[in-house]
Amino acid sequence: MIDETQKPIYQRWWFILFLVFLGIGIILYSVIHTEKTETDSIDVADTIFYKKMEKEELKEKLTQSHKNPEVIAAEIIMKNFGTTYIEKENAVVSSRFESGILETIALEEKIISTKSTKHSFLYNTVEFMKVMKSQEEVTQATLVVQAPLTDRYGNVENGDVMIVLMSRGTLNKINFNNFKAENLSAVADSYWEHPALSSE
Incomplete structure (x- = not known):
């Protein structure tokens, strides 16, 4: 053993x-x-x-001469966002159109005040959606607005401040000639804004 x-x-x-x-x-x-x-x-x-x-x-x-919705969306962003040529060119982060779905990301580099910035974003989004309504092949349009955000440590980084999604059905219901930008959050299929836009 x-x-x-x-x-x-x-x-x-x-x-x-x-x-x-x-x-x-x-x-x-x-x-x-x-x-x-x-x-x-x-x-x-x-x-x-x-x-x-x-x-x-x-x-x-x-x-190109024939412009699809992603190009038209980019042109709208360049027209409405930024003040200088470089800012307008940088305003288009991306624009993609596939299977009827358009997603555009816009960047606003200069922020003056929270209240005026929010109003500007709402107005620009309404202008964007107004043009997307005329694009019959767009079944859903999403605009993501980005801007510089400062964290509590003072670091600045571009981040999403507003996201608006509208379906073809919603776009067709809106009379953009009389539409008030302040009503965007109530009528959009999906609406989100960064808390910083509501701080003032």
Whole structure:
């Protein structure tokens, strides 16, 4: 009969089992951690490339004679957002039209006051939706407005401040000649504004 207490620790079954599990755990951790790091870096790179590609593609489409809704949307944004040529060009973050759905992201770089900015965003959104109503192939239009936001530490970063979505049915119901921009939140299919716009 073998006495378990006299065997060295490295020969005991429970110690060997512990080492096997420890080894498996270390291997799994390193594999998962490596995959996650690779995935994160690929996602960031793809996003940056996608945005650059989209801007270049949009600039090319702006010069064409036949303009689809994404190009028309970009022109409206350039007309209504920004004051200088550079600001107007930067105002179009993206504009995509696919299967009847239009999504445009606009950037307003200069903020004067919260009250006037909110009014300006509402007015510009109404102008945007008014033109989208005339685009029969648009079944849903979304405008995302971005602006510089300052966090409590003083860091400034562009972020969403207003998102408005309207379906074709809603667009058709609105008489834009008499429509008041203040009613946008009540009639839009989806409306969201950043709390900073309601602070004043």
